[in-house]
Amino acid sequence: MAPPSSRxxxxxxxxxxxxxxxxxxxxxxxxxxxxxxxxxxxxxxxxQPLRGGASEIVTPAGEASATIRAGRNNAxxxxxxxxxxxxxxxxLRREVEVxxxxxxxxxxxxxxxxxxxxxxxxxxxETTPIATTRLVGSSAxxxxxxxxxxxxxxxxxxxxxxxxxxxxxxxxxLETARSSSRVLLLTDTESVxxxxxxxxxxxxxxxGRGDGLxxxxxxxxxxxxxxxxxxxxxxxxxxxxxxGVAVAVLSELTPDGGIAQLIADPSxxxxxxxxxxxxxxxxxxxxxxARDELTQAELED
Amino acid sequence: xxxxxxxxxxxxxxxRGGINRVESPLRANSVPYxxxxxxxxxxxxxxxxxxxxxxxxGFILFLGWRLMRPGLMPLWAGVPLGAFDDLFSGQPFGxxxxxxSLTMIALEIVETxxxxxxxxxxxxxxxxxxxxxxxxxxxxxxxxxxxxxxxxAIPQILLAILLxxxxxxxxAWLDRFRxxxxxxxx
Numbered sequence: 001m002a003p004p005s006s007r008x009x010x011x012x013x014x015x016x017x018x019x020x021x022x023x024x025x026x027x028x029x030x031x032x033x034x035x036x037x038x039x040x041x042x043x044x045x046x047x048q049p050l051r052g053g054a055s056e057i058v059t060p061a062g063e064a065s066a067t068i069r070a071g072r073n074n075a076x077x078x079x080x081x082x083x084x085x086x087x088x089x090x091x092l093r094r095e096v097e098v099x100x101x102x103x104x105x106x107x108x109x110x111x112x113x114x115x116x117x118x119x120x121x122x123x124x125x126e127t128t129p130i131a132t133t134r135l136v137g138s139s140a141x142x143x144x145x146x147x148x149x150x151x152x153x154x155x156x157x158x159x160x161x162x163x164x165x166x167x168x169x170x171x172x173x174l175e176t177a178r179s180s181s182r183v184l185l186l187t188d189t190e191s192v193x194x195x196x197x198x199x200x201x202x203x204x205x206x207x208g209r210g211d212g213l214x215x216x217x218x219x220x221x222x223x224x225x226x227x228x229x230x231x232x233x234x235x236x237x238x239x240x241x242x243x244g245v246a247v248a249v250l251s252e253l254t255p256d257g258g259i260a261q262l263i264a265d266p267s268x269x270x271x272x273x274x275x276x277x278x279x280x281x282x283x284x285x286x287x288x289x290a291r292d293e294l295t296q297a298e299l300e301d
Numbered sequence: 302x303x304x305x306x307x308x309x310x311x312x313x314x315x316x317r318g319g320i321n322r323v324e325s326p327l328r329a330n331s332v333p334y335x336x337x338x339x340x341x342x343x344x345x346x347x348x349x350x351x352x353x354x355x356x357x358x359g360f361i362l363f364l365g366w367r368l369m370r371p372g373l374m375p376l377w378a379g380v381p382l383g384a385f386d387d388l389f390s391g392q393p394f395g396x397x398x399x400x401x402s403l404t405m406i407a408l409e410i411v412e413t414x415x416x417x418x419x420x421x422x423x424x425x426x427x428x429x430x431x432x433x434x435x436x437x438x439x440x441x442x443x444x445x446x447x448x449x450x451x452x453x454a455i456p457q458i459l460l461a462i463l464l465x466x467x468x469x470x471x472x473a474w475l476d477r478f479r480x481x482x483x484x485x486x487x
Contacts, residue, residue: 022376029380036395054388139391140355211453212351
């Protein structure tokens, strides 16, 4: 549509000034945006209260859409289930047989583990989740991969706590508001997670690539010992995640490790657990610089 | 040409109503802003764990209103609308303020060059603006830039461009709603 004639300034001094002021304000706005952008890239937490307040407002709507999403997933699965019900039934029967055997073996291993730990005098402690909640939203139109959960500081959620689904790790809490929090998903490019191969002690870092895959980078370089299909679990290094939680399956080999696919798909999960930080002392220690000096009080201790 | 301020009733567009009905100024001035703000909030409710998939709805509606109703929003409208978009988009705060304002200025300059346009040209302009916006948003998002990140954005870009005509229809419908004659004159 052509611009209305009233916007052509012509010889009217008043019109000319108002057009000029419009351009001036828009340019100042762009500069303000640039300054705020630089500030938030330099200090990512600077605008946290504003964002937190905003996510508090949308969280109830997110709870509703999460409920609908869960229902929709189930409906799609039950319809798909009719297509090859007979052959699938037979196959599942066979798999259950094998799984029962493996379960019995696992129970035996667990019992042996308990016995050996008792022998060594190690205490076996179960971690109880801080809160159970749904994923209520995500940054679906941005290149960053954030998710939002419906619990926050009121429920005891703190920055750095890992978020797990029933299948494995999803990410960790990045920002908390009163009753909602922002979670950094594993697929974000800024997410780095220490992992090890489930079958042995090959340690590596799992970094997000931004396109849904994880890049596995081995810490000990040399011959690449990995194979396609290897399962990676958290190693517990760094102190945030408890060890032994499933993370990813290797799908492709590269010279320094491989490309892996996520095991816990956040969009397919119904409920997620926020777990306490595994070793708060280790996390605290990682924040201490080599050149930090002890205070007088600490020296006396 | 000087338009008559109040054309004869039979010639009035936008809804029939009685002869004692006029447009509601509150509705006429608030609908664009409310629809853009709603568009900013909507992608929040989708779960995208693998790659960005939802088109930047707030930006597309902003662009559509600007292209279809030039002069309706002031030139600085990108600042408040961008700030609102930043609260929900997951981008660092300030990126949408900057990009919305630059879009406003760029479209103003384009419009002085090509004052008469049709739908196809609008679609071309909007498509170009969407591609530049999404690529610029990735660049300032604070993510570690790699080729994978840009490849993962291709579906989002295509979806956004292909959906523009649909959003243009929605905006046209909202525009009819905006200008419908509802206020009764006593």
